[in-house]
Every structure is written in structure tokens, then in C-alpha cells.
Amino acid sequence: MEHTRIKSSVGDRLFTSMIYALLSVFFLMVLYPLIFILSASISDPSAVVSGKVWLWPVQPTLMGYEAVFKHxxxxxxxxxxxxxxxxxxxxxxxxxxxxxxxxxxxxxxxxxxxxxxxxxxxxxxxxxxxxxxxxxxxxxxxxxxxxxxxxxxxxxxxxxxxxxxxxxxxxxxxxxxxxxxxxxxxxxxxxxxxxxxxxxxxxxxxxxxxxxxxxxxxxxxxxxxxLYPLQIVLRNILIQNDVNALMLSDIANVAQREALRVLLKYSLIVVSTLPLMLVYPFVQKHFVKGVMIGSLKG
Amino acid sequence: MYRPLERIFKVWQLYALLALPLLYLIVFKYVPMYGAQIAFKDFTVAKGIWDSDWVGLKHFDRFVHSYDFGKIMANTLLLNVYNLIAGFPFPLILALGLNYVRVRWFKKTVQMVTYAPHFISTVVMVGMLFELLDPRNGIVNNLLQAFGFEAVNFMGNPEYFKSIYVWSGIWQSAGFNCIIFLAALSSIDPSLHEAAVIDGASQRQRMLHIDLPGIVPVAVILLILNMGSMLDVGFEKVLLMQNPLNTRTSEVIDTYVYKVGLVSQAMNYSYSAAIGLFKSVIGFLLILAVNQLARKTNQASLW
Structure with missing residues (x-):
């Protein structure tokens, strides 16, 4: 292996590391919100609203997902x-x-x-x-x-x-x-x-x-x-903040209810996006192919 | 030589295959174009499209002279220009960078993750923005406060609307949009690079003088073509991001058409259709102009 590698100049190596650094920064910027949402969705609701969750889950719980599946x-x-x-x-x-x-x-x-x-x-x-x-x-x-x-x-x-x-x-x-x-x-x-x-x-x-x-x-x-498809239900809950009060009524404390409402949204984002995200790596090459065929005669 | 009738008859089965798609086009695309005449009429449901009374350019006149007109046009154009200019370099840089990565797993991972947000639906994307930017519970404000800044009500401040729209769009689609540039890069003749290496060109020089000129024509064509749809914004996303606090900067033609026509109790079908038609006509002229421009640029870059 060693002898086949062409020795590159110092300048080239510096340039290569700069490219890797730049791509890594972009990669982390795209990845971070995704990780955060996943972590928040399985954290304790009060930890989420008080800002204790910033990368990894805190006091993991599935309360948010339970609320989603009860809806x-x-x-x-x-x-x-x-x-x-x-x-x-x-x-x-x-x-x-x-x-x-x-x-x-x-x-x-x-x-x-x-x-x-x-x-x-x-x-x-x-x-x-x-x-x-x-x-x-x-x-x-x-x-x-x-x-x-x-x-x-x-x-x-x-x-x-x-x-x-x-x-x-x-x-x-x-x-x-x-x-x-x-x-x-x-x-x-x-x-x-x-x-x-x-x-x-x-x-x-x-x-x-x-x-x-x-x-x-x-x-x-x-x-x-x-007749509503999932996206309309999502819109009502995520955008219009229309979380059925009855659903969370077994929690007496107003602050806790508010926190669970936030947690439910994070869990909902994960539940609705996960199917595509799980399938997507396997079909990614087809999407890429589509763009290629399209660009032949764009 | 066949006469037209014979030539049609010879391939009648192809026409039979085309029948359903053509029927679809006529019913769902051309009938609405016929229906667009209500823009020149005072449409009432009872009289129908054909029998409603002609009023000429009344609705267009009302729109052009309305209080909202200047604001809506400015918002539509500004949002588009901002989006085009800010969004332009990222896919390009990403593609140039990825093209030099030799470590396969690194390249695959970066591609996998940066393409992924493309598949997040508009509703979820906006929902994510609301959660992350929430003034009380959002992570962004929590971080700001941790560093001693004041919390910011991002969605409630009209000054931030366009930036949030544009930069979240870049986050979501820069990765996917770089695919077409990667395709263009892979079609660059490798002998150019080999010759450059022999002549002692550095990587930086090869990127600047071989790769960049190789994909700039593609980028320019894409940019020009996007200018043709200058009046089309990501209407569905704008609509979801809108709230009463930020309409001053977020109202665009399409959201206005939707609100006037389908949300308002007054059922201003004709007025709304007129605004829609106004947009369609200007958009069509823009596309024609831009295609002309693209053709010229294309030739210039070929010879």
C-alpha cells in the first residue's frame, strides 16, 4: 500500500485538511439539530423546557411517545x-x-x-x-x-x-x-x-x-x-399548537402539562420523520440517479 | 410520403396510450386556465364561470392600487433574491469539497447526513423551527441566555422572517442540491487533472482552474432558470411560518391569493383569481425572457 501512494506536497496536505475541516463543520451543523430533536424527544419534559438538554438525552423517558400513540x-x-x-x-x-x-x-x-x-x-x-x-x-x-x-x-x-x-x-x-x-x-x-x-x-x-x-x-x-392525512394533523399540533387538552388532563400541574406538550411535539417530529429517514439511506442512490437522468436533458 | 391522416393512423396505438394523460392535462390544467377568465368577471357561484358579468380589468386595477400591493411585490421579490444569492454558493462549495475527499466512509457519511433534511416535510420543518426558536423553551434561546444575552422572539419579529426562511432552506437543501454539481464534476475529463498534476499544479490550483470552470456553466444555467420562477416562493413554507406579527415582511403573492380567495369570509374568488393571473402572466414572461438568456449563455459557454 505504502509505495503506491503519491507523496503530496505540504501545501496540498494543508489544503486537504482545510477541505475536511470545512466539510466537517457543515456536516455537524446539519447533524446537530437532528440529534438534538432525537435527544429531546426521549428526555424528561422538565429538563427539555429548562434547557438542560443540549446534546444527549437527560433522564430518558418515553412519555412523549406514549402521548403520541394515545392521540x-x-x-x-x-x-x-x-x-x-x-x-x-x-x-x-x-x-x-x-x-x-x-x-x-x-x-x-x-x-x-x-x-x-x-x-x-x-x-x-x-x-x-x-x-x-x-x-x-x-x-x-x-x-x-x-x-x-x-x-x-x-x-x-x-x-x-x-x-x-x-x-x-x-x-x-x-x-x-x-x-x-x-x-x-x-x-x-x-x-x-x-x-x-x-x-x-x-x-x-x-x-x-x-x-x-x-x-x-x-x-x-x-x-x-x-380524512386528514398525517401532515394536517402535524400542522394542527406543531404549528397551530392545537394539543387536545383532554389528552393531557391527567396531569394536574400546569407547568408539567406545558412541558409534556413540548415533549409531545419533539416525539411527534421524530415519529413522523423517522419512517422516511430509515428508508432513505437504502434508496438514496435512486434519488441521485434521478437527478442525474434529469440533468441529461434538464 | 404519407399523408398526415395515414401517419396518425399508423401510430394510433400511441395516441391511445396518450389519451389518459392528455385528458388529465385538459381537465386539470387547461380547464382552470379557461376558468381564469373569472379574473375579468364578477364571479358568483349561482351564475357560474361563463354567465358571470364581465367587468374588464376592475380586479387588476384594484390590486395594483391596493395598499398591500407594493409590500407584497417587494416581499416576494426580496425573499426570492435573498434566497437565490444566499443559497447559491453552498451546494457549489460542498460539491467542490466532496469531490476531493478520498476517504470513502467520510464522503458517504457527509453525503448521507447532508442529503437527509431534504426529506423532511415542510410542516415538520416549520414545526422544528418553532420548537428550536421558541422564546421560552427553545434551545436557541436557552443557549443565548446561557451566554448572557436576552431571549429573542424570532418568529414574532418581522425583521427575522426572511433570514429564518432562507437559512433554514439552506440547511434543508444545500446537500441535496449539490448532487447536480457532483454529476457535473464527474463529467470533467480526468486527463485535465493528470496533465495539471504533471505540470506541478497544486490541489488548490486544480480546483480553481479545472473544477470551478467545469461547473460554473451548470451553476449559471441553474441560477438563470431559477430567476424565471422569481414570483414563486416556497409558498407552503411561507404560509406555515406566517403569524399576525410577521405578515409585514412575510406576505407574498401566493399567500395573499390564498387568504383573499379561500380564507376570507367574503369569497373574493374573482379578485383572488385576478391576483393569481397577474402572477402567472408575469411569471410566464419572466420564464420566456430567462430561457432566451439561458440559450445565449449556453452558446457563449460552448464556443
Whole structure:
């Protein structure tokens, strides 16, 4: 090993250490809030509010998590979010492949016009109010459809997927299939989809994260508690400070109740973010791949 | 040569595949554009979009001359410019640095952790800000007080709103945004570096004269393209961060449209739609201008 290493100059070594130092500083600045929230969520509530927790947990307890899991709306919000995410992503993937494949074909007559029809919607929109009135007129308020249909397709993702099809599916494949009497429907079902695993994985991740983290559509289209996705429940508790008093009523002391309210918020942040954070390291490379494919023809 | 009709018929199955996506575009994108005409009408639910009475530019006139107009436009533009300028260098520096790291585990760990906040939802992000910056219980104020400073009500002070918005955004997305620069760096011809090493160039010189020029075109294109969406702010985040104390600096076009149209009891659909349309039209013109600019820059950097 030793003899293969090129001896670097003093200047270079100094420069390298500076780079490492800079990256470490940035790394710690990103990491610290994450660690702090995790530590606070499992610390004693009074230690949290009095500022005794600053890095590691103090007097560890799971009180915050107990309060989170006792909260009725958090459970139903979680279930709703899973439902909207799975159903919505399924629609997204079908629509994206249906749009991207024909647009990747050079023999599609009128391709430029159709492409313009797609791209124009990314540059100009009717706006919030006409969109809201449409969903209302279609009778989709307070239904799952309001959660999955208005964003059934993202034009950017169609463009990325189309680029992938253009580069990953050689023209010879189509020719050979056509000679064997394969029509376009069969070609999509039997050849395009089996060969597009990587791009479908990337798209599934993009769309699913979008659905999971989305709150605005739910806020304007839904007003029944039993339909609320997790993000709306989170907003009510974290942002609007709407912690059901009954839930904490078994604690007589006002100060303790206030402290538990703070602890509950930290625990809630962890509970709602942990699923993504646990899955993310395994799928990170797919996200990166998506950015790369997108940058080919950005 | 085929006639158009024959050429369409030849690929009818492709059109059949496109049918659903096109239907979606028409219903959910183009119908609202048609609906945007209520901006020129006095829309009432009873009369519907088509039968409401035309009022010309009344609503636009009201918006442009309203008391809030100057403030909203200034907030929207300032927030965007601040965000673009402050957010610009971080992904770039991160990518340049990561590109020189040879220790794999270090590189992987830094990437893993700095990309992670990208996946935190807007609601949780703002919730975190509220907790960490809380005037009584937040860690930031606890630390300030420990060092003998006064506690600061960060969210209640309009002076801090833009900075909190921008810097929390950098914390959340600088890591993820550096991916595209890493991609650009990996496409730089390694023979340039080999030649430079043989000529005795130091690492610093190679970074400044090979890597930086290699990714600046990408950065410039990105910056220009972002300027095209100058009127779009992270509306969902602004809305969540808003409170009655900071609206002076936090009210932007999109939050105003939302409040006037959907929150206020008056149901000002037409007025709100007019403001939305005003934004869409200016945004569209900006995108066209900026694309023109990007095309020119792109050519300049190619030749």
C-alpha cells in the first residue's frame, strides 16, 4: 500500500485538511439539530423546557411517545397518509409511463405539438382559485380523489422518464418486435415496463415522497377530520399548537402539562420523520440517479 | 410520403396510450386556465364561470392600487433574491469539497447526513423551527441566555422572517442540491487533472482552474432558470411560518391569493383569481425572457 501512494506536497496536505475541516463543520451543523430533536424527544419534559438538554438525552423517558400513540388523530392520519401515498403513486406511475413512452417515439406524428401542450402547463397555470373551483365543481371535495387526481402527473417526471426511454431502449428492439408482429400495446406491456425498473423506482420515490409530505391540497380540499392525512394533523399540533387538552388532563400541574406538550411535539417530529429517514439511506442512490437522468436533458 | 391522416393512423396505438394523460392535462390544467377568465368577471357561484358579468380589468386595477400591493411585490421579490444569492454558493462549495475527499466512509457519511433534511416535510420543518426558536423553551434561546444575552422572539419579529426562511432552506437543501454539481464534476475529463498534476499544479490550483470552470456553466444555467420562477416562493413554507406579527415582511403573492380567495369570509374568488393571473402572466414572461438568456449563455459557454 505504502509505495503506491503519491507523496503530496505540504501545501496540498494543508489544503486537504482545510477541505475536511470545512466539510466537517457543515456536516455537524446539519447533524446537530437532528440529534438534538432525537435527544429531546426521549428526555424528561422538565429538563427539555429548562434547557438542560443540549446534546444527549437527560433522564430518558418515553412519555412523549406514549402521548403520541394515545392521540387518536395521529393514528388515523398515518393510515390516511399511507392510503393516499400508495394509491396516488400508483396512479402517478401509470400516467407517467403512458405519457412518456409515446413521447419518446420519434414516429409519433405531432409530437412537438403534444410536447408543447405538456410543457406549457409548467410555465403557465390558471392559478389557485380556478383550480379549487374545478375540484369543487367535480364534486371531489372531501373525497380521496381530491388527494390523488389533481396531481396525477408531473410534467417534469414525464420528461425525465421520456429521456430514460430514449436512451435505454434501442430502436432495434422496437424494430425486431414489430417484425415479430408485436403491436405498441404489447410492446409497452411486455418490453418497455420490464426494462424500465430503475426509472420506475426513481419515479415511485419522487412521487411517494411528494404525497407523503404534501399538506396544502389536503388543507383546502378536505375538512373532515377522519380524512386528514398525517401532515394536517402535524400542522394542527406543531404549528397551530392545537394539543387536545383532554389528552393531557391527567396531569394536574400546569407547568408539567406545558412541558409534556413540548415533549409531545419533539416525539411527534421524530415519529413522523423517522419512517422516511430509515428508508432513505437504502434508496438514496435512486434519488441521485434521478437527478442525474434529469440533468441529461434538464 | 404519407399523408398526415395515414401517419396518425399508423401510430394510433400511441395516441391511445396518450389519451389518459392528455385528458388529465385538459381537465386539470387547461380547464382552470379557461376558468381564469373569472379574473375579468364578477364571479358568483349561482351564475357560474361563463354567465358571470364581465367587468374588464376592475380586479387588476384594484390590486395594483391596493395598499398591500407594493409590500407584497417587494416581499416576494426580496425573499426570492435573498434566497437565490444566499443559497447559491453552498451546494457549489460542498460539491467542490466532496469531490476531493478520498476517504470513502467520510464522503458517504457527509453525503448521507447532508442529503437527509431534504426529506423532511415542510410542516415538520416549520414545526422544528418553532420548537428550536421558541422564546421560552427553545434551545436557541436557552443557549443565548446561557451566554448572557436576552431571549429573542424570532418568529414574532418581522425583521427575522426572511433570514429564518432562507437559512433554514439552506440547511434543508444545500446537500441535496449539490448532487447536480457532483454529476457535473464527474463529467470533467480526468486527463485535465493528470496533465495539471504533471505540470506541478497544486490541489488548490486544480480546483480553481479545472473544477470551478467545469461547473460554473451548470451553476449559471441553474441560477438563470431559477430567476424565471422569481414570483414563486416556497409558498407552503411561507404560509406555515406566517403569524399576525410577521405578515409585514412575510406576505407574498401566493399567500395573499390564498387568504383573499379561500380564507376570507367574503369569497373574493374573482379578485383572488385576478391576483393569481397577474402572477402567472408575469411569471410566464419572466420564464420566456430567462430561457432566451439561458440559450445565449449556453452558446457563449460552448464556443
Amino acid at each position: 387518536k388523530l395521529i393514528g388515523s392520519g398515518f393510515a390516511n397518509s399511507v392510503y393516499y401515498t400508495v394509491f396516488g403513486t400508483l396512479i402517478n406511475i401509470v400516467m407517467t409511463v403512458l405519457a412518456a413512452y409515446p413521447l419518446s417515439r420519434s414516429d409519433l406524428y405531432g409530437k412537438n405539438v403534444i410536447m408543447l401542450l405538456f410543457v406549457f402547463t409548467t410555465m403557465f397555470s390558471g392559478g389557485l382559485i380556478p383550480g379549487y373551483l374545478l375540484v369543487k365543481d367535480l364534486g371531489m371535495l372531501n373525497t380521496v380523489w381530491a388527494m390523488v387526481l389533481p396531481g396525477a402527473l408531473s410534467v417534469w417526471n414525464v420528461i425525465i422518464t421520456r429521456t430514460y426511454f430514449q436512451t435505454a431502449l434501442p430502436a432495434e428492439l422496437l424494430e425486431a418486435a414489430q417484425i415479430d408482429g408485436c403491436n405498441d400495446f404489447k410492446f409497452v406491456g411486455k418490453i418497455v415496463i420490464p426494462l424500465s425498473g430503475p426509472i420506475i423506482a426513481v419515479m415511485t420515490l419522487y412521487y411517494a415522497v411528494g404525497h407523503w409530505n404534501q399538506y396544502f391540497n389536503a388543507m383546502i380540499f378536505l375538512n373532515k377530520q377522519n
